[in-house]
Amino acid sequence: MRTKCSCGKVFKAKIKRIMLDKDIQDIYFECPRCMKKYHIAFTDSEIREHNIKMQKLKERLLEDRTDMKLFAELQEMMRHHKQIMDELNDTESRCTSWH
Ligand SMILES: [Zn+2]
Numbered sequence: 001m002r003t004k005c006s007c008g009k010v011f012k013a014k015i016k017r018i019m020l021d022k023d024i025q026d027i028y029f030e031c032p033r034c035m036k037k038y039h040i041a042f043t044d045s046e047i048r049e050h051n052i053k054m055q056k057l058k059e060r061l062l063e064d065r066t067d068m069k070l071f072a073e074l075q076e077m078m079r080h081h082k083q084i085m086d087e088l089n090d091t092e093s094r095c096t097s098w099h
Contacts, residue, residue: 003038005031015040024088042088050081 003013013029020026025048027040043051057074061067 003029005034005036005038007031007034007036009033013038041085043085044088047081047084047088050077050084053077054081 001013004010011032015029018026023044025043028037030037054077061070
């Protein structure tokens, strides 16, 4: 994605990930000119595990779109995923440079 930094530099954001501690991972990108850091989201092992499971479910659904049980499972997983993402990211307070 192309983005514009507050310093005026337009650049293609390169997503970076860094472990903040043994579980929490910070996803961000930074401006190549002024090195300002733009926070995107935090993830933890539960969220990452979730991502993998959701990906697998989606792949199975692509093979068989008529499997309503799988579909329901995926929807439930996505709902739960959003919930844990919201909890971890606690939006407003930490995302000061992200809009
Ligand atoms: Zn900048």
